[in-house]
Amino acid sequence: MTEDGAQAPGQWTAALVSGDDAEAYQIRGLPAFARAARAAALNTTDGPPEVVGRRPAASADAVTTCKSRADWSADESLRTSDRSYAPVQVLTVHHTATQNDDPDPDARVRAIYTYHVRTNGWDDIGYQALISEDGTVYEGRWSGSDSPSCLDAGGTGWEFGHRTTASTSEIVTGAHTGGYNTGNFGVALLGTLTDVPAKAAAREALVEYLAELSGRHGLDPEGTVDYDNGVNRRTVKTISGHRDFTATECPGGVFYDDLPAVRTDVASRLSGSTPATSTVADDVAAAESTVSATVTGSYLDTHAAGGAVEALTEVESGGKPSTRTSLLEHAWDVSVTGGDTVTFSVGASATSSAEDFAFAYSTDGGATYWPLVTVAAGTGGVSTAAMPAGTRGAVKVRVTDADRAAGNQSLDTIDVDHLFIRSDSTVVSDPPPAPDTVTASSTGATTARVTWTDVTTEAGYEVQRTSESATAPDGSWTSVASVAADSTAYDDGGLRSSTAYWYRVRAVNRAGASAWTVSDGVTTAAAVSIELGASGWKTKGEHRVDLSWTGATAVSVHRDDVHVADVDGSSFTDVIAAKGSATYTHWVCLRSDPTVCSNRVTTTF
Known part of the structure; x- marks a missing residue:
């Protein structure tokens, strides 16, 4: 009865058992070391967040390819927000040891999530992704931000388990392989694959997903890796089964025997260049x-x-x-x-x-x-x-x-x-071509604009920046943006004045990323120093504040967080309908760069 999910010696965990209409269960075959056994009853179908049921037969073949946490109605109040991240080293395949021919995989994923948190005491579901028998890829562990819905917001699952949308993003650390979780991306097939093979749709989805992950992170699906998380080390296949790390039945005997063929199929998806098809x-x-x-x-x-x-x-x-x-x-x-x-x-x-x-x-x-x-x-x-x-x-x-x-x-x-x-x-089966040219130009003391030529078959672009040189090593470049397909420009901010910067841009799609194209260096403008002075005086029913400044001639005037006027020049009189005592604070900012502002001057009446 020892199953997937045991995280330390002395723990044992059974698979989820479908309750149906049963009133009692008899448990046999407990491990000899088992003590203090307990059972947890989970209801994931009645009441909030929704009432679920079997999909109509007419729609059984019309399923979406992925579901975000919102799509499968994850109760986000159960999890914590504590997360750690690491580069991918290995991909580990599991089975959930749950019911085969499951009529409601959404409810099953919710049950696993609840079980992992409330019964196992983990801070979230253990896997980064799960795959149902119909081939739907479910988002697993929350990665630090909400993924777009696959049902109504165009989500593709690209973000699942990843810290950012960058193709080189680190992954969130899961809880699916005790002692070997850092840098280990866990994908679980719903069902029990001890004596039966995976459903064709599930296996196909797994191959596609592992191919995407392998291409994205530069992994050899038929290779071997020396996994090392700083505490535990093990030499395993790049695509491993849970039992390759620890004593467990997971991912089921029949499916474990199929893993060599899975690796070959994943490699086949990554090899060979074929044109884009529709x-x-x-x-x-x-x-x-x-x-x-x-x-x-x-x-x-x-x-x-x-x-x-x-x-x-x-x-x-x-x-x-x-x-x-x-x-x-x-x-x-x-x-x-x-x-x-x-x-x-x-x-x-x-x-x-x-x-x-x-x-x-x-x-x-x-x-x-x-x-x-x-x-x-x-x-x-x-x-x-x-x-x-x-x-x-x-x-x-x-x-x-x-x-x-x-x-x-x-x-x-x-x-x-x-x-x-x-x-x-x-x-597409190939990464997109690299942009032909990347140009950077200064747009202010703290801003720059990066432009490039659009390419074909891209799903988006990644933009990085360095202040060292055009040939700086990868570790010296900082990611500043991931922008949408067909974009040709990005406006960068928060820079230092009078400083040289270099930018590089590459195109990405689901097959991978192009080479980087690097810009010539660009130097931001010198810092602008605006000095403001003010004097106040009264007329009947009015307070007047005469403002004058040096260092700029096209500014916006502000009083107490209110935008008063746009001025071309070096002086302005602010007329305020008021009587009696009052205090006003004024400052001016460049209209071309609102982050560059003068000192603040207070006038008291």
Whole structure:
């Protein structure tokens, strides 16, 4: 019964057991050293944060590729914020020794999280990532900042387990391999793989994820490493099983025997250069709901063009005859794959010459809708609309009638022939090329601007800075920014005046990073010293403060944290409607660099 998760001699931990409707369990085969056994009951399905259940069969193949902690409803109040980080040395594979054919992997991940914190006494879930049987990669241990949602914010899982989004980022230290956690990235497959192999989708996702990690961190997936955390040392495979470090069944006998093939498959993903290709997924409706309509046919009739159609006809509202109107509102549920581009397409005909029909979409369960296309009265054909690139997961598509004026009681119909959402993604197997040129220019005493040429197939850029030289060693460069794809500039701040700096930029994508391109040196402008003087005097109902300064001629004037005026010159009179006693503090700042300001002067009346 000794299982994955025991962290020290004298501890033993059983696998999570699915409760179902059982009232009692009998435990056999306890270790001889076992003392003070205890059991913990965990409820991860009832009540907050949500009620969960089995996914409908119609959507079983339409799953997202990753889920952030927010996506699987992690209770962030359980964990602590204490974290340590280290460069990656080794990748370790586990199984969770939980139920196979699990109907609710989200709840299972929540159970493991709760178990690790409340029962094992750890400060968070032990693994950096977990993979469900359908191939979804779950974010594990919190890495110090919140990862973007994979369901509705375009998250890709790139941040999981990493301190920053930089390709060379350190990883957060987990708690999955006792005594060997620093620099050890742990990936756990949900299920028990002692006597059965991993599901094909889970194994494929694991290979892809390990290939991404290996490429990102420059690891040889078929190599051997001399792991050393300063306390414990061990020579292991770059991709190891938990049992390579300590006596445990994990990651299950059958899957451990498959690890050599996994390493080979990971290496194959990293070898060979192939051009970027495009993958397209057309996602159709898996369910529907009607608020106001007479429906002929079903959502199944919208899956292909040219066959049967789903006909939606308005219904008449209630109330007095003079105030009655015609109504139509119908929605389809689509599980969207997500990609670099996402496009809505509908082939439909408004059979009446008197009514338009508007299509809109929602990513929050119908709370908010955004417009897509309008099928004009008496027209038909295919209409398309671009959707945000980050759109993925559960999407509702709604159609409504346009005219609900009192007295409009004509019952019009729209025929929907083919409705789908297309996700188009570019798949790359090679790192992007390096930017051709990088140029840096001073924009002030404490600021500089870095520009570069855009390249292809990049997912973003990394910018670093040094004050040593263009050939400074890697350890002398400081990371200052990670910017989005298609960016060509970055504005740096917080620099020292009259100081030489060099910048370097490289492009990154999921396959890795390009070489660095280094700029020529740039020297920031000399520091500006602004000296301010003030004198105050009164007139009837007014306090006046005469300000004068040296060292600048284009400034913003401030009084007591209020921006008073922008001035071109070297003097200004601040007129304040006031009587009696008062005290005012003034200063001026460069408009071109608001961080450069004068001394502060106080005037008392």
